[in-house]
Each structure stands twice: as C-alpha cells, then as structure tokens.
Amino acid sequence: MSLRLVAVVAGIGIALAVNAGTVCAERATPEPDKLWRLGMTGCPEPTCDDFIGCSEEERLELIAKSGVTMVGAGANWGNCEKRDPGRGPSQYDWSGMDNNAYAALPGKWIMISVGLWNGWADEVKQVDPQRYWELAERFVEAMARHGLQRWGDRARYYSVPGNEPSLLDEKSLPPGYTWYTWYMEPAVHIYDAVKRADPDNQVVVGALVVGAEGHINALYAAGLRDHFDILDIHAYAPGDYEEGHKLHVGIDQVVESHRVLEAHGDGDKKIFLGEGWSLWPKPDHLYRKGPNDPVTPEMIEHYRQALLNGYRNLTTPRDGFDPDWVAGASYFILNDFWQKMHWKERAKPRYDDKGKLLGWVLDGYWIPYRKGELDPTYRDWGLIDFDCTPKDDGSLVYDFPPYIPKHTFTGKLMLGEAETTVDPGKPHRVVLTLTNDEKSPFIDCRMGLVVRERDEKKSKRAKIRDLGGPIPPVLAPGESVSREYEVTYPDAQRGKRIRLIGEFYYHWKDKPYYTDAWVWASVSP
Incomplete structure (x- = not known):
C-alpha cells in the first residue's frame, strides 16, 4: 500500500502544546x-444511552493535547441522501461529515465509519435488493472519494458498520441469516466500493467481541477473503487480576488471530484493536460508584499501568509475537459515563414456555437476564471524569501513547547441540538477561521466571528453581543483568510446547514499570 501521510505524524507525540505553564512529560513517538x-x-444530551457531563468541545481539546495518531469521522447514508434518486444521479449532502472537528485536527489518520442506515433505502431493499446494493455502493464510493478530496491521504481507513456482531440475536435476523452472513453482506459491498474510489484505501472489518479462531473462521465462511485489509478485534485481557494486570490487552488473542489469518493465506493483513486495550482487569476496591466519589492515587496508578502495559505488549517484539502484525489500537475508554440510560424503554423481553424471563433483545442484540441488567449504571472506566476533568494532573491523556523506557529483555532455553526438546523430569536451564538502554538508572530491580495460570494449571505446571542470589537493585545505563533458572516439566506435559514468562520489575525516574520476555520449550513426546 502506498501511504503518503506527511511526516508530521511521526513527530506528533512531542509537538503538541498542553496548557500555558504545563510541559508534557515524555511520551512515545509512534x-x-x-x-x-x-x-x-x-x-x-439527556436522550443519550451513554450520558456524559461535558461538551464535544471539551473532549476535542483533550484529544488535541494528546499524542493520538488517529481520530474518527463518518457519515450515515440516510443523512447524506434523503430521498430516492430514482433513475437520476444521487445528490449527497456531506456537511455532517465535513464539519467533524476531530478530523480537522492536523496530521492524524482518520478512521471513517460507513453508516448504511437509511429509511427509504431500507424500503427499496425489501422489494429490489439488487438496486439497493447498487445505490449503497454508489454512496460508499462517493463517500470515499469525498473523504480523499476533503482530507487527502489522511482519509485512508474505512470501517464496516456493526459492533461485536456475534452478540446479535440471530432469532431476530431475517430467515436464512447467521450473525456472520448478516455482517459480511454489507462488508463485501463496502469493500468493493471503497476500493473503486482508490485501491490504496484500507477497509477495516470485524469488530469481533474476541479474537478467536471460531469467530474469524465464521467471517471467512461468509466472504471475508479478498474483502478486507485490516481485522478489528476486541481483545481484552484475562479477567484474573494477578495475570491480567500485567497485560491490559488480550495479547494472546492477537497471536491467535494472526495465526488464523496466516492459515487462510492472509498473514500479511494487519490487526486493529477497536477495543481491548483497557483498564481491565480492575479490582473492585478501585471502582467508584459515581462521579462524586474521590479518585485515589492507587486508582491513578492503575490507569497508568493499564496504558503502559497495553502499549508495551502491542509494541514489543517477543518470541512468538511481532508488533508488525498490529496496525494499532484504541485505548477504550477515555471518559467516565452513565450507561443504559434508556435501555428499559427499548428492550423487548423474551420468555420461555413457562413464562420465565430469559432476557431481552435490545437494538438487535441479545442480553441474557440478570437482576438489574437494564438499570442505569455509572461506568468508572475513563482517564477523565464524567465532566471531562482529568482524574490526574492530565498526564494520562497528554502523555498518550505512553513512553516505555528503552530496554532489551531476552530469555534463552539452554539446550545441548543435538537437543531440540526437553525431557520430562530432566532439569534444564533458562537464562534471562535485561539491559538498561536508557541514559538514567533502573532502580529497585527484581527479576523472575513464571508460568501463567492460563498456560498451565498449577497441578501440571513446571517446577522452577532460582539458581542465583539477589540481583543488583540498581542497573546503570548500558548495564545488563542475567539470572539463571532451573526448570523441570512433569510427565503430563509430554508433547506440548510450553511458554515461560520472564518478568522484570523496576523503577525509572521514580515511577514503577514492568516488562516481560517469552521463552518457549518443546517437551519431548
């Protein structure tokens, strides 16, 4: 693909001012x-399902002060073409798309959401589906051409409508449709139209609730091949805090998704995380019940670690993961909000044959019954409060994406010259080495080797013995530290390929950081 975005994007991480008298701390330069x-x-507006207490202008100001490299825009067919053109040419009103204030921010890529909601066109679809799709493709092609005319090469990304389609209530779909055929039908037409506008345009498809083999294969069964450029997955971290707080993104879902794409001959296609990089998992005691509850230093540190560890996971090469597989990610979410404000008004209940409430269908999605499920709920998920006030001094937003201290962390499985596997019951060694590539020291350093719970249950886990004493608490610039471990696998692991995780904890410039390295061992059958 030929992408000709001016070089201002490369420097955007350090080029934007914040407030008078405020200086940005270090942040990444993507x-x-x-x-x-x-x-x-x-x-x-009080009519919104997701209700917030600040204006669009306030949110725009925060985004402008951050180091984001992408913003969103979009247009809905029904707003742009208000009547059936008949046999004549279509007339489009692009004012809503043109007036998008986020897209006006200079030097940022624009992800354009394609909206096909259109009352009169839906009536056409009922009687003449072929004509409907001809008109739909005409709109999408015109939209993509207008985007390039309006914003130039920044307007290269077009997302297919629909969010987490596997959660759709398939009983509410027209006969013969599954969630994946329903989703991919417009995706195919959108892809064709966007590519006619310019072959360099990129079509983003999926918005899958999880990056899993079954979900991706379902899209392929419905026509994904040759009809996408980037796969969107919502790869959230594991819910267990002990494991997930070191990740804050479902990195293994990214690995699995790439593996599936590769199996279909699409290993060159990239993955975008529309959701998944987030504050989850978050312990219960760090949640606030409303915007008037205090924000504690522990809460702020949790948000900071969520930003750091998610970004580090997505940008750090490891044995078994290449950052080049990833097109990017959206940290979700920036703001606190009241959710479900009007769900009860629209949700349609569904009962079993004995009259027991099973759940509701809301805007085409199935919601299983749970007490209070439709009640308005405060979502304490954001980096900024309900009223758009930063929860910290502004650094969480202004220093986005976060700067990761430069370091090199490797793990090596020590095998003999003729060995390619490890025998169960026979100890072998693993060496971890970390180098400080910064110009100032790492302090309070700790190193360890673990097996994550989701990789191996405790009863079947390898036994790990630390062979060294305490590592130096201070690691000067350019210095390295190594540690050896003895690892023994139980017989239950025969024939498996097991991942060990090297861990390193440290402080840099008085703030805590964490990093990891992956080491793989193939156990003899």
Whole structure:
C-alpha cells in the first residue's frame, strides 16, 4: 500500500502544546503508519444511552493535547441522501461529515465509519435488493472519494458498520441469516466500493467481541477473503487480576488471530484493536460508584499501568509475537459515563414456555437476564471524569501513547547441540538477561521466571528453581543483568510446547514499570 501521510505524524507525540505553564512529560513517538486512538462514548444530551457531563468541545481539546495518531469521522447514508434518486444521479449532502472537528485536527489518520442506515433505502431493499446494493455502493464510493478530496491521504481507513456482531440475536435476523452472513453482506459491498474510489484505501472489518479462531473462521465462511485489509478485534485481557494486570490487552488473542489469518493465506493483513486495550482487569476496591466519589492515587496508578502495559505488549517484539502484525489500537475508554440510560424503554423481553424471563433483545442484540441488567449504571472506566476533568494532573491523556523506557529483555532455553526438546523430569536451564538502554538508572530491580495460570494449571505446571542470589537493585545505563533458572516439566506435559514468562520489575525516574520476555520449550513426546 502506498501511504503518503506527511511526516508530521511521526513527530506528533512531542509537538503538541498542553496548557500555558504545563510541559508534557515524555511520551512515545509512534511509527508514522501506526494507529493509536483514545476511544470515547456518549453525549451530553439527556436522550443519550451513554450520558456524559461535558461538551464535544471539551473532549476535542483533550484529544488535541494528546499524542493520538488517529481520530474518527463518518457519515450515515440516510443523512447524506434523503430521498430516492430514482433513475437520476444521487445528490449527497456531506456537511455532517465535513464539519467533524476531530478530523480537522492536523496530521492524524482518520478512521471513517460507513453508516448504511437509511429509511427509504431500507424500503427499496425489501422489494429490489439488487438496486439497493447498487445505490449503497454508489454512496460508499462517493463517500470515499469525498473523504480523499476533503482530507487527502489522511482519509485512508474505512470501517464496516456493526459492533461485536456475534452478540446479535440471530432469532431476530431475517430467515436464512447467521450473525456472520448478516455482517459480511454489507462488508463485501463496502469493500468493493471503497476500493473503486482508490485501491490504496484500507477497509477495516470485524469488530469481533474476541479474537478467536471460531469467530474469524465464521467471517471467512461468509466472504471475508479478498474483502478486507485490516481485522478489528476486541481483545481484552484475562479477567484474573494477578495475570491480567500485567497485560491490559488480550495479547494472546492477537497471536491467535494472526495465526488464523496466516492459515487462510492472509498473514500479511494487519490487526486493529477497536477495543481491548483497557483498564481491565480492575479490582473492585478501585471502582467508584459515581462521579462524586474521590479518585485515589492507587486508582491513578492503575490507569497508568493499564496504558503502559497495553502499549508495551502491542509494541514489543517477543518470541512468538511481532508488533508488525498490529496496525494499532484504541485505548477504550477515555471518559467516565452513565450507561443504559434508556435501555428499559427499548428492550423487548423474551420468555420461555413457562413464562420465565430469559432476557431481552435490545437494538438487535441479545442480553441474557440478570437482576438489574437494564438499570442505569455509572461506568468508572475513563482517564477523565464524567465532566471531562482529568482524574490526574492530565498526564494520562497528554502523555498518550505512553513512553516505555528503552530496554532489551531476552530469555534463552539452554539446550545441548543435538537437543531440540526437553525431557520430562530432566532439569534444564533458562537464562534471562535485561539491559538498561536508557541514559538514567533502573532502580529497585527484581527479576523472575513464571508460568501463567492460563498456560498451565498449577497441578501440571513446571517446577522452577532460582539458581542465583539477589540481583543488583540498581542497573546503570548500558548495564545488563542475567539470572539463571532451573526448570523441570512433569510427565503430563509430554508433547506440548510450553511458554515461560520472564518478568522484570523496576523503577525509572521514580515511577514503577514492568516488562516481560517469552521463552518457549518443546517437551519431548
């Protein structure tokens, strides 16, 4: 693909001012073609399901002060073409798309959401589906051409409508459709139209609730091949805090998704995390019940670690993961909000044959019954409060994406010259080495080797013995530290390929950091 975005994107991480008298701390300077976004939701109108207490202008100001490299825009067919053109040419009103204030921010990629909601066109679809799709493709092609005319090469990304389609209530779909055929039908037409506008345009498809083999294969069964450029997955971290707080993104879902794409011959296609990089998992005691509850230093540190560890996981090469697989990610979410404000008004209940409430269908999605499920709920998920006030001194937003201290962390499985596997019951050694590549020291250093719970249950886990004493608490610039471990696998692991995780904890410039390295061992059958 030929992408000709001016070099201003490369420097955007350090080029934007914040407030008078405020200086940005260090933040990452992403690669020019990477897409890093702060996801938002809600509006200040009382009719909104997701209700927030601040204006669009206030949110725009925060985004402008951050280092995001991508913003969103979009247009809905029904707003742009208000009547059936008949046999004549279509007339489009692009004012809503043109007036998008986020897209006006200079030097940022634009992800354009394609909206096909259109009342009169839906009536056409009922009687003449072929004509409907001809008109739909005409609109999408015109939209993509207008985007390039309006914003130039920044307007290269077009997302297919629909969010987490596997959660759709298939009983509510027209006969013969599954969630994946329903989703991919417009995706195929959108892809064809966007590519006619310019072959360099990129179509983002999926918005899958999880990056899993079954979900991706379902899309392929419905026509994904040759009809996408980037796969969107919502790869959230494992819910267990002990494991998930070191990740804050479902990195193994990214690995699995790439493996599936590769199996279909699409290993060159990239993955975008529309959701998944987030504050989850978050302990219960760190949640606030409303915007008037205090924000504690522990809460702020949790948000900071969520930003750091998610970004580090997505940008750090490891044995078994290549950051080049990832197009970028949206940190979800920027703001706190009240959710479900009007769910009860629209949800349609469904009962079993004995009259027991099973759940509800809401806007085409199935919601299983749970007490209070439709009640308005305060979502204490954001980096900024309900009223758009930063929860900290502003650094969480202004220093986005976060700077990761430069270091090199490797793990090596020590095998003999003729060995390719390890025998169960026979100890072998693993060496971890970390080098400080910064210009100032790492302090309070700790190193360890573990097996994550989701990789191996405790009863079947390898036994790990630390062979060294305490590592130096201070690691000067350019210095390295190594540690050896003895690992023994039980007989239950015969024939498996097992991942060990090297861990390193340290402070840099008085703030705590964590990093990891992956070491793989193939156990003899």
